[in-house]
Amino acid sequence: MMPLLFDPARDDAGPLARLHAACFPDAWSADAIRELFAGPGVFAFFLPDGFILTRAAGGEAEILTLAVATQARRQGLGRLLVRIAARHAGELGAGCLFLEVAADNIAAQALYRGLGFAPVGRRKAYYGGRDADVLKVMLPLPNSGKFA
Numbered sequence: 001m002m003p004l005l006f007d008p009a010r011d012d013a014g015p016l017a018r019l020h021a022a023c024f025p026d027a028w029s030a031d032a033i034r035e036l037f038a039g040p041g042v043f044a045f046f047l048p049d050g051f052i053l054t055r056a057a058g059g060e061a062e063i064l065t066l067a068v069a070t071q072a073r074r075q076g077l078g079r080l081l082v083r084i085a086a087r088h089a090g091e092l093g094a095g096c097l098f099l100e101v102a103a104d105n106i107a108a109q110a111l112y113r114g115l116g117f118a119p120v121g122r123r124k125a126y127y128g129g130r131d132a133d134v135l136k137v138m139l140p141l142p143n144s145g146k147f148a
Contacts, residue, residue, distance in 0.1 A: 003045035003052075003084050008037035016044065016051050016067075023067040026128065036064065041092060045084050052081040054089055054097075061089035061139075063099035066108075078111050083141060086115075090139040097139055100132040109133070116142045 006016070013030040021027035033053070036042050041057040042064075049072035053064040063085065068078045086097050100123060101108045117135035126132035 001047060003047050003050075003081055005088070006044035006046050006051070008034060011046075015048075016046060016053075019049075019051060019067045019069060020065065022069060024065075028065070043085075043088060043092075045081055045088070047077065047081075050077045050081055052085045054085045056089040056092040056094045059093060059095050061086075061092070061094035061097045063097065066099075073107070078108075079115065082111070082115055086137070086139055086141045095139055096136055097141075098134060098136050100126060100134055102127050103131040103133050112137075 013033040016033050017028060017030040020033070036053065036055075037044075039055065041061075042053070042055045044051055044053045046052075050066075050068040052066045055062050055064055063082070066078060066081060068081075089097055097117075098120075099112065099117070101112060103109075103122065112135050115137065117137040119133050120136045121134035123132040123134060
């Protein structure tokens with residue numbers, strides 16, 4: 001099953017907010033997610049067990065959040081979501097993709113580095129006192145023809 005492009009005019013942000021709450025202690029509400037779509041270049045791809053929210057502007061893109069339900073982790077869903085968002089960001093004119101990830105989040109670090117992301121900076125105490133690595137990859141992603 002391929003992720004669907006979220007349509008903020010038609011789709012309900014509630015399921016995204018519930019999934020975000022299941023994945024993060026400082027979860028975003030449905031209203032907060034809807035407000036993000038008011039900004040330029042914001043898009044999301046989703047499946048029942050995961051979603052990615054990304055912004056593309058000024059020739060760059062940023063992953064705002066990636067949430068995958070606990071029972072669906074380690075099955076390639078996160079990788080699929082990042083790949084499809086990266087491809088879409090490239091179609092919108094982005095030449096690179098950034099994100100912040102907790103420095104101690106070993107699983108997420110492995111996912112992103114396995115997709116070709118490399119560290120370009122560190123944000124001290126970014127996540128409630130935890131440091132975050134700023135990662136970047138040039139687009140298109142290496143081996144971008146594969147989605148799993």
